Amino acid sequence: MKLLVVEDHQDLRALLQAHLERMGFAVDVAATGQQALHAIACSDFDAVILDLGLPDMDGMQVLACCERCRQRIPCIILTARDALESRLAGLNRGADDYVLKPFEVAELEARVRAVLRRAQGGSEPSLRLGNVVFETDSRHTTVAGKEVELLRREAMLLEEMLRVWPRTVVKERMEEHLYASRESVTLNAVEALISRLRRKLRDGGANVLIDTVRGVGYRMVLPASVHEAQQS
Template sequence: MHILVVEDHPALQQLLSGHLRNCGFEVDIAANGRDALKALTDHSFDALILDLGLPDMDGMQVLKRSQPLKTPCLVLTARDALNSRITALNAGADDYVIKPFEVAELEARLRAVLRRSSTVDMHKLIRGNVTYEREFRFFQIAGKVLDLPRRESLLLEEMLRVAPRIVIKDRLEEHLYPSGEAVTLNAIEALVSRLRRKLTDMGATIKIDTVRGIGYRIIHQAVTDV
């Protein structure tokens, strides 16, 4: 899961990003509202953790302007007045955590927000700018259809489904080559190599990372204009 943390305090940035990464999340940081809005425009996130006290604009502005993207949002703030909580929730926040807080509770609330949001559309898997339409079984990268042979399609579907967790190589072999079908030593590596090249050629903001001796995982990467 890819999370954007919008927080201007360096120590809290480090605390949140470190804890969430240790829990298996992929984390990007924005220290102000302008950078947050740019990140939300340029990339797809599974959730947004948003501090309302930002140096360049009120976090409520970021929250309201992010609503068309439908990114689930967990608000962080020192504003403990009831009216502030109601305002944030009415503006589109999915939950509200008051500072100071325990990171374990924040993680639990984040997972709850993610569980609720995942039930909204069970027909899509979205990682970065890559979308998989489960009902029609096709992939898109930034709105362009990615046509894949059957095994490459199964491989990408499985990796998107479990991202950012690691897919163990033995599990991939069982998934891609059922019923005891013979598998050559480099069959999986060849599939991964071809899929990597296609993702790169179409400008995907995700890539397949090799975890040596274990398997593979999807990670996020920034795409720069040439």
């Protein structure tokens, strides 16, 4: 999943980016309102973490942009404005949560995940297909009850594919959601990632497959025999 962090304080911005990327997110950052508006216009984000005290405009203008998007972007306000009126103004204008500075980064991460679950209709903390289970909070993957060690980007890919199953994940969407805008993506980066994930699932004994939809992207496939066994 891809986040946009809008924060003008350089050290805090870097801290949030580093932590959230370690926790399995692709993260773009913006230091000003104009940078944020440009990023929102150019990329799809699953959520925005927004500081209200920006140097060039009030963060509420960025919040309004998130609300106007064709597919509304969930927004967590991050600010030192602790007055009740400020909190109510943010929530009433569409913010999904309101985190006051100072804060614990782990708590902010938990709030982001809660907002994302609500945005996805209360999705379960565990994503399951066949004998593959992915825990969205801990980022752990198990196959037939045994843990399979995935690298950060491999876990992000598995989560994306399980979330949309049985639909196909378009290759361009994979690149958009797995890589931050500052990261260069080679022509075969996704193919190499798919290959590694396939191998690790196969070696772990997974009874699900990653199928290539030529010219479109990839999808998780549950063989008919496994699907029938689960339905019985």
